[in-house]
Amino acid sequence: xxxxxxxxxxxxxxxxxxxxxxxxxxxxxxxxxxxxxxxxxxxxxxxxxxxxxxxxxxxxxxxxxxxxxxxxxxxxxxxxxxxxxxxxxxxxxxxxxxxxxxxxxxxxxxxxxxxxxxxxxxxxxxxxxxxxxxxxxxxxxxxxxxxxxxxxxxxxxxxxxxxxxxx
Amino acid sequence: xxxxxxxxxxxxxxxxxxxxxxxxxxxxxxxxxxxxxxxxxxxxxxxxxxxxxxxxxxxxxxxxxxxxxxxxxxxxxxxxxxxxxxxxxxxxxxxxxxxxxxxxxxxxxxxxxxxxxxxxxxxxxxxxxxxxxxxxxxxxxxxxxxxxxxxxxxxxxxxxxxxxxxxxxxxxxxxxxxxxxxxxxxxxxxxxxxxxxxxxxxxxxxxxxxxxxxxxxxxxxxxxxxxxxxxxxxxxxxxxxxxxxxxxxxxxxxxxxxxxxxxxxxxxxxxxxxxxxxxxxxxxxxxxxxxxxxxxxxxxxxxxxxxxxxxxxxxxxxxxxxxxxxxxxxxxxxxxxxxxxxxxxxxxxxxxxxxxxxxxxxxxxxxxxxxxxxxxxxxxxxxxxxxxxxxxxxxxxxxxxxxxxxxxxxxxxxxxxxxxxxxxxxxxxxxxxxxxxxxxxxxxxxxxxxxxxxxxxxxxxxxxxxxxxxxxxxxxxxxxxxxxxxxxxxxxxxxxxxxxxxxxxxxxxxxxxxxxxxxxxxxxxxxxxxxxxxxxxxxxxxxxxxxxxxxxxxxxxxxxxxxxxxxxxxxxxxxxxxxxxxxxxxxxxxxxxxxxxxxxxxxxxxxxxxxxxxxxxxxxxxxxxxxxxxxxxxxxxxxxxxxxxxxxxxxxxxxxxxxxxxxxxxxxxxxxxxxxxxxxxxxxxxxxxxxxxxxxxxxxxxxxxxxxxxxxxxxxxxx
Numbered sequence: 001x002x003x004x005x006x007x008x009x010x011x012x013x014x015x016x017x018x019x020x021x022x023x024x025x026x027x028x029x030x031x032x033x034x035x036x037x038x039x040x041x042x043x044x045x046x047x048x049x050x051x052x053x054x055x056x057x058x059x060x061x062x063x064x065x066x067x068x069x070x071x072x073x074x075x076x077x078x079x080x081x082x083x084x085x086x087x088x089x090x091x092x093x094x095x096x097x098x099x100x101x102x103x104x105x106x107x108x109x110x111x112x113x114x115x116x117x118x119x120x121x122x123x124x125x126x127x128x129x130x131x132x133x134x135x136x137x138x139x140x141x142x143x144x145x146x147x148x149x150x151x152x153x154x155x156x157x158x159x160x161x162x163x164x165x166x167x
Numbered sequence: 168x169x170x171x172x173x174x175x176x177x178x179x180x181x182x183x184x185x186x187x188x189x190x191x192x193x194x195x196x197x198x199x200x201x202x203x204x205x206x207x208x209x210x211x212x213x214x215x216x217x218x219x220x221x222x223x224x225x226x227x228x229x230x231x232x233x234x235x236x237x238x239x240x241x242x243x244x245x246x247x248x249x250x251x252x253x254x255x256x257x258x259x260x261x262x263x264x265x266x267x268x269x270x271x272x273x274x275x276x277x278x279x280x281x282x283x284x285x286x287x288x289x290x291x292x293x294x295x296x297x298x299x300x301x302x303x304x305x306x307x308x309x310x311x312x313x314x315x316x317x318x319x320x321x322x323x324x325x326x327x328x329x330x331x332x333x334x335x336x337x338x339x340x341x342x343x344x345x346x347x348x349x350x351x352x353x354x355x356x357x358x359x360x361x362x363x364x365x366x367x368x369x370x371x372x373x374x375x376x377x378x379x380x381x382x383x384x385x386x387x388x389x390x391x392x393x394x395x396x397x398x399x400x401x402x403x404x405x406x407x408x409x410x411x412x413x414x415x416x417x418x419x420x421x422x423x424x425x426x427x428x429x430x431x432x433x434x435x436x437x438x439x440x441x442x443x444x445x446x447x448x449x450x451x452x453x454x455x456x457x458x459x460x461x462x463x464x465x466x467x468x469x470x471x472x473x474x475x476x477x478x479x480x481x482x483x484x485x486x487x488x489x490x491x492x493x494x495x496x497x498x499x500x501x502x503x504x505x506x507x508x509x510x511x512x513x514x515x516x517x518x519x520x521x522x523x524x525x526x527x528x529x530x531x532x533x534x535x536x537x538x539x540x541x542x543x544x545x546x547x548x549x550x551x552x553x554x555x556x557x558x559x560x561x562x563x564x565x566x567x568x569x570x571x572x573x574x575x576x577x578x579x580x581x582x583x584x585x586x587x588x589x590x591x592x593x594x595x596x597x598x599x600x601x602x603x604x605x606x607x608x609x610x611x612x613x614x615x616x617x618x619x620x621x622x623x624x625x626x627x628x629x630x631x632x633x634x635x636x637x638x639x640x641x642x643x644x645x646x647x648x649x650x651x652x653x654x655x656x657x658x659x660x661x662x663x664x665x666x667x668x669x670x671x672x673x674x675x676x677x678x679x680x681x682x683x684x685x686x687x688x689x690x691x692x693x694x695x696x697x698x699x700x701x702x703x704x705x706x707x708x709x710x711x712x713x714x715x716x717x718x719x720x721x722x723x724x725x726x727x728x729x730x731x732x733x734x735x736x737x738x739x740x741x742x743x744x745x746x747x748x749x750x751x752x753x754x755x756x757x758x759x760x761x762x763x764x765x766x767x768x769x770x771x772x773x774x775x776x777x778x779x780x781x782x783x784x785x786x787x788x789x790x791x792x793x794x795x796x797x798x799x800x801x802x803x804x805x806x807x808x809x810x811x812x813x814x815x816x817x818x819x820x821x822x823x824x825x826x827x828x829x830x831x832x833x834x835x836x837x838x839x840x841x842x843x844x845x846x847x848x849x850x851x852x853x854x855x856x857x858x859x860x861x862x863x864x865x866x867x868x869x870x871x872x873x874x875x876x877x878x879x880x881x882x883x884x885x886x
Contacts, residue, residue, distance in 0.1 A: 014355035139173035
C-alpha cells in the first residue's frame with residue numbers, strides 16, 4: 001500500500017491550470033515554455049450525456065501506481081518505486097528508449113527532446129523528503145481538489161466533501 | 168516522518184537556502200491575493216500563496232505564479248525611451264527620467280496654455296490600483312478627461328449600486344451562501360475585483376445550490392443545478408422574467424419591500440410588461456427553466472449573485488446591473504450574512520478623496536467629454552472613449568492634443584480598433600507607461616518603464632468594496648522602472664502641483680492611512696486591516712440614496728432625464744434588430760471569455776503562460792463548421808461589417824450552432840514588426856463603437872455580441 005499518493009478530484013477542477021504553472025516554477029524556474037509538462041490539465045468534452053451537455057477537466061499526471069508497468073518495462077532500471085509509494089524516474093539514467101511512454105496506461109510520461117530522456121512527475125520527492133508538500137499540492141489550488149498524503153485518508157476526505165456538496 | 172504543513176515558510180527557507188522572504192499582495196490582475204515572495208541573491212526565486220490572506224487563503228493563479236517571468240523578461244522596458252523615427256517605426260532612443268518627465272511636463276503645460284487643460288487626456292486601462300494618482304494629477308491640472316475602462320467595466324457596478332443602495336453589494340462567501348447565481352461570469356478563471364475562485368469553490372463544497380446564466384458552456388454551468396443558456400445580450404429580459412415570477416408568486420421579502428424600497432408599484436407595473444412567454448421568446452430560455460431558477464433563487468436563503476463584466480459591455484449595461492441588484496434586494500439578501508453585503512472599508516482616505524475630484528473647477532467639469540450625453544458616467548468622472556477619438560480626429564467639441572496612457576493598450580482593448588489606431592496616429596503628443604513596447608506604446612512619443620507589483624509599495628485593494636486593505640511591499644528593483652504612483656508624484660512637481668503631492672510616495676501612503684492613525688511603516692508589518700463587520704445596516708440608517716431607500720425607481724436617473732425604471736433593449740446588432748444584416752452575417756458572435764494566464768492583452772510574451780494558449784481560438788459548433796466548410800484547427804476569417812480577423816477553429820458542443828465564441832485581446836509580441844500583429848486577430852477590429860449602440864446612461868460600448876460570418880482563410884471571401 002502506498003504511503004504517499006497524489007489524488008486530483010477532477011469533479012472539482014475548474015481548469016485554471018495553476019497546478020501546471022506551479023509545477024513549472026518548481027522544475028524550471030526561469031526558462032521559457034519548453035512544452036514539457038509533468039502535469040497537464042485538459043478539457044474532456046463537451047459531449048452529450050443522458051441528453052445533457054457534459055464536460056470535465058482532466059489532469060494527466062503520474063498516478064504512482066501500486067504495480068507500475070513503467071518500472072517493469074525500463075531496461076535501465078531508471079524507474080524505481082520507493083517504499084513510500086513514490087515512483088521516481090531518474091532522467092539521468094534514462095537512455096531514451098521510450099518503452100515506458102508506450103507502457104503507461106495514463107499517458108503520464110513525457111519526453112524531453114533536449115535531454116533525449118523520458119520525464120514525469122516524481123511527486124516532488126525532493127520536497128517530500130524534506131517535509132514539504134509537492135509544488136502542485138501546496139495549497140495553491142483554488143478548488144482545493146489536489147490531495148497529497150495517505151490514500152485512505154484522502155479517500156475519506158473526498159467522500160466527506162461529496163456528502164457536504166449534496167450532489 | 169516529516170510533518171507536512173501548507174506554505175511552510177521556515178522549511179522552504181532552510182531547504183532551498185533562500186536569503187529572505189517578503190509577504191506581499193499580487194497585482195497580476197486587479198490585486199487581491201496575498202503572496203509570499205522568496206528571494207535569493209537579490210532576485211525573486213519563488214512565489215507562493217499566503218495562507219493568512221483573507222481573500223484567497225493562500226491559493227493562487229497562473230498569472231501570480233509567473234510574476235517573476237514578467238519582472239525579469241528579456242524584452243521588458245527598463246529605462247525611459249523617446250521615439251526618433253515616425254510613429255510605429257520601432258526607432259527608439261534611451262533617455263533619462265529627467266528628460267522624459269521634463270518633456271512630458273513641458274508639453275502638458277504648453278497644451279494647457281494654448282488649448283486648455285481639457286486638451287490633455289490622462290488614461291489607464293482596467294483598474295491597476297493606479298486610479299487614484301491618475302485622477303489626482305488630472306483633476307489638479309484641471310482636465311476633466313480621464314480615459315478608462317470605467318464605462319464598461321466595474322465602473323457601471325459602482326455607479327448603479329451607489330444610486331440604488333449606496334455601495335457595491337459584495338457576495339458574502341465567508342458566511343456561505345446556500346444558493347449562488349453565477350451571471351455572465353466564471354470567477355474560477357477570472358478571479359475579478361473583490362472575488363476569487365477559492366471562496367466560491369468552498370461555498371459549493373459546503374452545499375450551495377448553483378444557477379449559471381451563460382450562453383456558453385463552462386464547467387460551473389455543467390455543475391449547476393440549473394443552467395440558463397440565454398441568447399447573448401438578453402440578460403435584462405431574463406432578469407425581468409425572473410423578477411416577474413418572484414413578484415407574482417409572492418416569493419419576495421415583504422418586509423424589505425414595504426419598509427426599505429422606493430417605487431415598488433411602478434416597478435411591479437414595469438416587471439409585468441415582461442411575462443414569461445415574452446421573455447422566453449426574447450431570451451431563448453424555456454419559461455419553465457426561468458420559473459424553476461427564480462423559485463430556487465428566491466426560496467433558498469441566503470442567496471447571492473456572482474456577477475461579472477459580461478453584462479456591462481452591452482447596451483443594457485446600467486439596467487442589467489440594476490436588475491441583478493433588484494433580484495438581490497427584493498429577496499432580502501442585501502446586507503444579509505451569506506447574501507450580498509454593503510461592506511465598510513477601513514476608514515482610510517478613500518479613492519475619491521485621494522483622486523481630488525473636489526479640486527476640479529466647476530467650469531472645467533462642465534467640459535467633460537460626452538458629459539451631456541452619458542450623464543450617469545460623467546457624474547462619476549467616467550468618459551466614453553469614442554468621445555476622445557472624435558476630439559482628436561475631428562477636434563469636436565474641442566481638440567484633444569495629448570494623451571498620457573498608463574497601463575493601457577486601447578489599440579487592442581477598445582471598440583473599433585481601427586478608429587482607435589487612427590486617433591493614436593493622429594494625436595499630437597502621446598506618453599505611455601508600460602512594461603513592454605506594446606502596439607499602443609509603439610505609437611507614443613515617450614514611453615516610461617513601469618514597475619510591476621514586485622517593485623512597489625502600496626496600500627493594496629483600497630479601492631475595493633470587500634472591506635479589506637492589504638500591504639503590497641516592494642521586493643526588488645528592476646532597471647530604472649518606477650511605479651505609476653512614483654512617476655506621477657514626480658511629474659506633478661514638475662507641473663507646479665507640488666503643494667498637493669509629496670516628497671516621496673511613501674508619504675502619500677502615510678496620508679492614505681492617517682485617518683486610522685498608522686503609518687506605512689506600521690501597516691507594512693501587518694497582514695491586513697478589515698473594516699467594521701456589520702449586517703443589515705440599512706435597518707438603522709437607511710440606504711445611502713436620496714430617498715434613504717433601496718431605489719427600484721431611481722430618483723437619480725429620473726433627475727438626469729433617463730427612464731427611472733429598468734427596461735430591456737434589444738442589442739443594436741442582432742437577428743431581431745438587424746434582420747437584413749443577419750442574412751449576410753448569419754452568426755451571433757460573442758467574445759471576452761477569460762483565459763487562464765492572460766489578463767486582457769497582458770502576458771502573451773511570458774513563455775509558460777503563452778504555452779497555455781498558443782494561438783487565438785474561436786469556438787464553433789461542429790454543425791456550423793460543417794456548413795461553412797471549416798475543419799478543426801483551420802485558421803478561419805471572422806468578418807463583421809467593420810472588418811475581418813483570423814483565429815483558429817476549435818469545435819465545441821458548448822456553443823449553440825447559431826453562436827460563435829471568439830477570444831479577445833490578442834496581439835503577438837513575438838512578431839517583431841512594430842505593429843506586433845495588432846490587427847491580425849484583434850476582436851475589436853470587428854466591434855462597433857457608435858454612440859447610438861452604447862448604454863445611454865453609462866456609455867458602455869456594446870462589444871460582447873454582434874453579427875458575423877465565418878469562412879476558412881484559404882477561401883478568398885465569404886461568397
